[in-house]
Amino acid sequence: MRLGNFYQAKQTTNLRDYGIEAIAADKELATHIQEILVWLQFLDPPADGKFGPISTDxxxxxxDIISKIRxxxxxxxxFLGIATAKALLEIKPTNVPRPNVNYSRNDLAARLIKYMAEMNYQISVGDRKYNIVYVEGMDTDGSLNNDAPNEFNDLRLVIEIPDSNLIPIIKGNWEATTxxxxxxxxxxMGRGIEFGxxxxxxxxxKAWRVGTHFGGGAEPHEALVQDTPISVYRDKNKDMIRKGDFxxxxxxxxNQHWGYDYPRTDISFAGAGxxxxxxxxxxxxxxxLIKQDKRYQRNKSYLFLTTIIPGDNFVAKFPAS
Structure with missing residues (x-):
């Protein structure tokens, strides 16, 4: 049955509440619930009707989140009762409450999560639910640099917001390039030959899975490998900036891979985008670290979310105190 049918039956009959096994036994119902959870960004696609541990989580x-407003x-x-069914049918993505993050420290982690909230980006909250963030033009101490081209002068971060206090903490902080x-x-290379x-x-x-980066083939290594579409600017005029590019x-x-220990001031052949x-x-x-994410532990095909932020815009909005 569809979720609407379940809800109507709960209103008009003595239909029992459904536990997880009952949901899983009704593929149409399971699929419909999954479709809604995907739409609300609680679940990764596809909605396949297999209501197992990942769908249960x-x-x-x-x-847990919707109980704050209902x-x-x-x-x-x-389990699935009338209140949950009604909420699933009525809640829209814009109605989902924001996480009640503790920003009191106003450190780099707190300010980045605050920036993400302002931008309406998805924020992962909870133990071992990691936020992967890149900040362009920022050093590992959180200070801005001149974002010169052909340098490892960007920041790769992993941020956790633990259940115990909801205070964002940096779990990993590394030099990188975006x-x-x-x-x-x-x-x-490739499409870039024609378009830049x-x-x-x-x-x-939400575009990366754990896999192998092959690059030129000399050093295949474990990496986050692109699996779904993302948007890029094409530098056809080769000026190394985004302005004016399509x-x-x-x-x-x-992919998200390693840079072969090249000097900070020379990306060399480590980065083609x-x-x-x-x-x-x-x-x-x-x-x-990211493979300890509980969502990956549940599903080795988990699709990782990554946020890429312009450092100058971030600092202008949320300067260090």
Missing amino acids: ALIDFQ PEVAQEKG EPGTAYTINP AARIAFGQY LDTGNFDI CLVGRFREEHKDFMA
Whole structure:
């Protein structure tokens, strides 16, 4: 049955509440609930009708968050009753409450999460639910730099907001680049030959899975590999800035990999548009950390969300105190 049918039956008959097993046994109902949870960004697509641990976690997360505005939902945690069904049918993405994050420290982690909230980006809250963030033109101490081209002068961060106090904390902080180096700007590859090297557009994308980055083939290594479309600017005039470049959306092998320990002032052949951590060992630390994310532990095909932020805009909005 569809969720609307379940809700109507609850109103007019003595239909029992459904536990997870009952939801899973009704593929049409399970699929409809999954579709709603995907729409509300509690669950990754696809909605396949298989209501297992990942879908169960998503439903419980929905109930936990929505109970802040509909307290009756809290009484149905872990099963489907009339209050949860009504909420699933009525709640829209804009109605989902923002996480009640504690920004009192006003440190780099807090200010970045505050920026993400202002931009209406999705924020992961809870133990071992990590936020992957890149800040362009920022050093590891949180200070802005001149964002010179062909340098590892951007920041790769992993931020956690623990359940215990909801205070954002930086779990990992590494030198990186979000832009292609001179080598591949002058001599781009693939689609870039015709349209110019790719420079990722600022924003947030749920687009990466754990996989292998092959690059030129010399050092295949574990990385976050692009799996769904993202948007990039095409630097056809090879001026190494986004202004005036056309926006291109698709799958372009924009991976998150290591930078072969190249010097800070020379990206060399490490970056053709990917999100690149400078050092091999630090990249291994990055991968080891994000693989502890409880969502990845539940689903090894988990699609990681990543946010790319312009450092100058961020600091202008939320300067350090």
